[in-house]
Amino acid sequence: MPPAAKRNPIILCLGVSGSGRTKFIDSVSSKDKAAVGFFKKMKVTIYQALRPDTTAVGAVTLTSKESPMILLDTPGVDLNDGVNDVKGDVQKWLKDNYKQEKIEDYVDFILYFHRITDNRVQAEPIPFDWRNTLDKFAARDPSRLIFVTTMCDKMRDEAKRQKVQDTLKTCYFQRWIEKGAGFEACDGTSEAASNVLRIISSALTI
Ligand SMILES: Nc1nc2c(ncn2[C@@H]2O[C@H](COP(=O)(O)OP(=O)(O)OP(=O)(O)O)[C@@H](O)[C@H]2O)c(=O)[nH]1
Ligand SMILES: [Mg+2]
Numbered sequence: 150m151p152p153a154a155k156r157n158p159i160i161l162c163l164g165v166s167g168s169g170r171t172k173f174i175d176s177v178s179s180k181d182k183a184a185v186g187f188f189k190k191m192k193v194t195i196y197q198a199l200r201p202d203t204t205a206v207g208a209v210t211l212t213s214k215e216s217p218m219i220l221l222d223t224p225g226v227d228l229n230d231g232v233n234d235v236k237g238d239v240q241k242w243l244k245d246n247y248k249q250e251k252i253e254d255y256v257d258f259i260l261y262f263h264r265i266t267d268n269r270v271q272a273e274p275i276p277f278d279w280r281n282t283l284d285k286f287a288a289r290d291p292s293r294l295i296f297v298t299t300m301c302d303k304m305r306d307e308a309k310r311q312k313v314q315d316t317l318k319t320c321y322f323q324r325w326i327e328k329g330a331g332f333e334a335c336d337g338t339s340e341a342a343s344n345v346l347r348i349i350s351s352a353l354t355i
Pocket of ligand 1: 170303
């Protein structure tokens with residue numbers, strides 16, 4: 150991975166369609182929903198506009214002296230259907246902007262979004278080619294892969310929420326969690342999203 154100081158760190162947001170990637174980015178970057186804490190002071194630059202029902206890579210840069218970062222929105226990892234090639238889209242974005250296309254080598258953090266309300270998870274909730282990318286990415290530094298459960302506000306029963314989170318950690322995302330990948334909960338608020346970005350920011354400034 151090239152030194153992040155030479156360019157803004159890139160945070161790649163992945164997950165199946167509707168898992169909350171765009172809302173997460175929007176909640177810390179849109180003017181009408183001011184983010185909290187030091188993210189409030191950040192200058193927001195939209196590279197490629199974010200769109201609901203995301204079908205193209207979108208990019209937002211949060212700029213401040215301490216914690217610049219680019220949040221990369223993507224189409225759902227489940228969208229590969231012969232017409233859409235999500236990984237190819239991300240690689241093309243990296244190539245167009247940085248002349249690099251190896252996701253696992255060039256991206257600084259990966260946030261993998263999952264709705265906590267998705268209880269009937271398939272045996273392998275992450276498509277094979279992306280699992281491969283996550284494996285290679287985590288092999289370098291597992292703490293730079295963070296699973297983000299969204300819609301936690303929709304599961305108010307704390308015991309149930311805990312149970313689902315435990316299942317996600319010990320079954321579906323286990324191979325990365327046991328190596329040291331992160332696990333965070335979000336509820337659609339800018340506070341929760343900012344907390345995740347704060348973890349990233351402090352890891353990047355160490
Ligand atoms: N209540 C609640 N709603 C959420 C949360 N996260 C996302 N949503 C809503 O869920 C829907 C899907 O969220 P998006 O952010 O568009 O999901 P996405 O992963 O970008 O989905 P696509 O781009 O369509 O693949 C939207 O209506 C969001 O407002 C959350 O944590 N809580
Ligand atoms: Mg989206």
